Amino acid sequence: MQKSSRRLRVENLEHRRLLAADSMIGPQYPDAWGAVALDSAMAAAEDVSTQDVSGREAEGESVLKVRLDFSLDSSNFFTTRYPQAKAAMQEAVDEVVARFNDTLAAVNPPSRSQIQWQPAVLDPRTGGLTALPTSFRAAANEIVVYVRGNNLTGLTRGLGGYNTFGVGYNCPDQACVNEANAFISNLTTRGETGAGASTPSDFAPVVGAITIDTRSEVDWNFGAVDTGEPGQSDFRAVVAHEFAHVLGFGTAPSFTRYVSGGRFSGPQANAVFPGSANIPLNGTSHLADSVLDVVPTTMTARFDGTLSELDFAILDDIGWELTPDTRPTVQITTLEQTVPESEGTVVLSATLSATPSQNISVPVVISGTASVNSDYTVTPATFNFASGQRTATMTVNVVDNAVNEGLESLTVRLVDSSVAKLGAEAEALVVILDDDGSPVGQTQLNQPEFSSTAITVPGNNQPVAYLFRASANTTLRVTKVGATAPLEAFFVLNEDLEPIGQYDGAGDLSVTLSANQNYVLRFEARSAAAQYQIASTAGFQVINNDSPTNVLQPSDVTGDGEVSALDALRVINALNAADASEINVNNEVLEEGNYYDVTGDGTVTSLDALRVINTLSGPTSANSETGVASASAAAFAADETSADETDSEGSSESGFVPAVVSVLLDDHDHDDELSHDDTHHEEETESSSSVLAPSLVDSVFVEYGASCLA
Structure with missing residues (x-):
């Protein structure tokens, strides 16, 4: 029988923001190797017995695991500088794969000497390949991720993607050819048949790579996401984002099958996305920043937080089998309180969507202009739910000091954790009015x-x-x-x-x-x-x-320090006098000295009167005619719920539209960064191929995207 000599190059590269760096020489391959198309390799492998897929376990017998390999890391980031980084990184990736129910076949070196292969790992920073030992293996249900530390640039905190293999064989008989093709099939699909389809519907990586920024000026928070100090970068959020790229987010063929016209049309993702059209993308590997306006996600170019339900739904569309998120949903029920220093204590409440079978603690992060100890203390510093109890409380002890401080505030924000996921209301605001020198009354x-x-x-x-x-x-x-x-x-x-x-x-x-x-x-x-x-x-x-709006107390239209029926009547009379359903705030028909625009939307409508009425009927309208103006008077209870939200959703079950004070954070605009990346893409695409041996490379596709963590 005539010998068969073939070569297969399987490359799946994703590179997020390619940067100038040291060149890394890729593996060398024999010039005599011929070429074989991937689809023909799959077809030949169909006749091979499944027993050749060594290590394959029955579906559902094991859970997916991630082995982090730091052997190629030459920085001291994960050792002497931040020894806690390894454990934090493992926990972050484990939290992601805990939602998966996939089983992947083991990958072991070929048993015949005539079948040669060269595993390699991509350096996401340089685009260069580093050859791995030919003895490399991945256990069943295991993904190996090589981690490196390196100095990145700008706001880039991490880079990630999945990697490449070269396979060739010089077989003396058909049995050898069959074994080679079976090895190739296992290597590229790991038993997930959809990964080998002409239009892939599944994805099964063997090796991935993540680079973490090691610049000394970057201040990392290794704790739970959103628990760091201002200016810190959330390490676990960066890891989760980059690991999603290892899992094929924005990179896998089963992802790109749903990309058209700058949008992602995966059915599972669209079922979660509340927009009226397919999900807009930023380039090809990230969601557009506008997605954050309607649903949480960490997969934008400017990301934070952990993977959201939308992000997991997209991974579901890629082909990963998801298990339901059985964590109960936690929400804060006491959204905002305004109190003087003399109040003593403020009790915040939170609820779970399901009764816990054991004691659980939901962490919080506290921020704001008020200072711990000098202005307040918190007991306890978490929401502790006892077994069988769906409600927990936290007490803010207000310190009545003798310093003239003015208005101060603190925001208590729930943290997404392994014990509970966040609901729609995850923050509570406590505004403290300074009362030194005189008691606080109606403004x-x-x-x-x-x-x-x-x-x-x-x-x-x-x-x-x-x-x-x-x-x-x-x-x-x-x-x-x-x-x-x-x-x-x-x-x-x-x-x-x-x-x-x-x-x-x-x-x-x-x-x-x-x-x-x-x-x-x-x-x-x-x-x-x-x-x-x-x-x-x-x-x-x-x-x-x-000002057309009483921003101190929006429902106080007359500005007399109280909310009464007169305030609603003023709005109604103004609309009747103008014989209109809507009046622009600049219209001279509005009587001076009144703050008609209760909603702050620039117009006076019946909604403004309704907002006053809801304030009067609500349980916290202490500063109204039906309540007693006391220490809990909401003199600074600004109501910023948008008119659109009220129209579409209506008031809450109690008939009360709660007042909300929002702290707006200035998000950085990285348009210049993104433009730079596009330019770099054009300059570096061809040169990135030069690190591979000419006998191996026909072409290299490198995907670019910007990763910003502000």
């Missing part, structure tokens, strides 16, 4: 008639606020008239009720204002009247624009 609103004449803040033991809108960029300066320094705090808040400037006991208060933004100048309660001079670098006229 008195004065009209902002700023001029060269000083304003007089009354000494009536009530906080006083001026709501105004800046019509141009300017610098606002507030200076006390007279030699005696003020003892009471005064400060400026933006329309999100975030302090942007506060008197610190010396000099004056100076803050920068932006055009067309609402602001609050608030003076703490005092027993003696005082005068303050207001100045603006752009003139008084730009800061005398009345």
Whole structure:
């Protein structure tokens, strides 16, 4: 029988942001090897007995496992610098594959000497291949991921993908050829027949590679995602994102079969995605940032968090067999409370969607302008659910100190964990009003008639606020008239009720204002009247624009410090007088001195009246005619629920639309980074092939994407 000599090159490369780096020489292969198409290898293997697929276990007998291999890592990142990184990385990938029910055949070296193979691993940073020992093997249900540390650039924190093999044989007989083809089939499908179809519907990698950024200026958080300090990068989030690429997200043929017109059309993903069309992509390997506006995901170019239900649904479309997420859903039921320092304690509640069979603890992360110990303490620092109990509480102990501090806040945010997944409401906000020097009562609103004449803040033991809108960029300066320094705090808040400037006991208060933004100048309660001079670098006229919305207490239309039926009636009367269902806030028909735009959407409609009514009927409307204005008065309870949300979803089951104060985080725009990546793609695609031996390479496809963790 004539000898058969063939070569197969199987390459599955995904490279996220190729960077200039040291070149790595790939494995060498005999020039005499011929070429064989992948589909013909699969066809020849169909006649081979399944016993040649060594190590294959019955479906469901084992769970998928990931073996992290650090043997190619020359950095000290995982050893001396961060010895906890190895365990954190293993836990992160284990958390992902715990959702999978796939079983993969073992990969062992060929038994015949005539069948030659060269396993290799891609360096995602350089695009170069590093040859692995020919004795390499992967156990059944095992994926081997080679991990390296290296200095990356910009906001890139990680790179990842799956890798390549070269196989060739020089067989003296048909039995050898059959064994070679069976080996190739096992290598490329691992028993998942859909991976070998002409249009692959499954994916079964053997080897992957992940590179982690080792620059000294990167501050890593190795704990649970979202539990780090401001400015830290979540190590586990980066690992989960890059590992998803190892699993074929954005890289596998079974992923790309659903990509068309810049969108992903996988049926499982579309069942989760609430949009009206297929899921938009950013390039070919990431979801568009706009996806985050409608559903959680960590697979955008700017990512955080762990894999979401949408991300897992896409992996399901790729071919992975998912098990249901049996974790109960946890939500915070006490979303927002505003209290003075004298309140003592604030109790936050959380609930589970299912009764736990054992004690579980859901971690939280606390942030904000209030300082632990000096402004508050928390007991306990987790939500602890006892066995058989679906409700747990956490107590915020407010510290009544003697420092004039102004408004402070803390946000308690649930953390996704192995014991519970996050529901729609994962945050609670506690706003603390400083009450030093005088008790906090109902905030008195004065009209902002700023001029060269000083304003007089009354000494009536009530906080006083001026709501105004800046019509141009300017610098606002507030200076006390007279030699005696003020003892009471005064400060400026933006329309999100975030302090942007506060008197610190010396000099004056100076803050920068932006055009067309609402602001609050608030003076703490005092027993003696005082005068303050207001100045603006752009003139008084730009800061005398009345705010259409009472951002301190949106439902208080009249600005008298109380929410009553009169506030709803003012809105209704304005609409009747105009004989219209909608009035623009700039319309002169609206009576001055009223804050008709309760929803803050720029128009006055019946929804504004409804929001007032819901506030009155709600359980937390303590500062209304039907309640008692007390320490829990919601003087700063800004209601920022959008009109669209209210129209489409309606009010909550109790008939109450809760007030929400949002802290808006400025997300970085990395358009320049992405543009740079596209340019680099064009420059480096051809050169990345040169690291492979000419006898092996016909072409190399390298996928690029930007990975940013702000």
